[in-house]
Amino acid sequence: MIRTQIQxxxxxxxxxxxxxxxxxxxxxxxxxxxxxxxxxxRCLTSEDEKYSKAMDALGKFRSGIKDISINHxxxxxxxxxx
Numbered sequence: 001m002i003r004t005q006i007q008x009x010x011x012x013x014x015x016x017x018x019x020x021x022x023x024x025x026x027x028x029x030x031x032x033x034x035x036x037x038x039x040x041x042r043c044l045t046s047e048d049e050k051y052s053k054a055m056d057a058l059g060k061f062r063s064g065i066k067d068i069s070i071n072h073x074x075x076x077x078x079x080x081x082x
Contacts (some may be wrong), residue, residue: 016030016031
């Protein structure tokens with residue numbers, strides 16, 4: 001792990017301190033967890049991970065409509081009108 005130093009507002013520090021007591025975890029652990037959640041929610045993943053996830057999704061969904069590759073623009077236009 002890399003050691004770093006940050007500055008927090010008093011309110012941010014109090015919040016971290018409260019959470020750390022409630023969860024019986026260190027403030028550092030709470031900060032690391034917050035960063036992990038933030039990066040996941042912002043989809044901060046590498047291009048390789050994005051590509052891998054896209055490839056994993058291929059073929060997993062079916063609409064039952066046989067002509068989507070031909071009429072996809074028409075279907076999109078119909079859906080956006082709704």
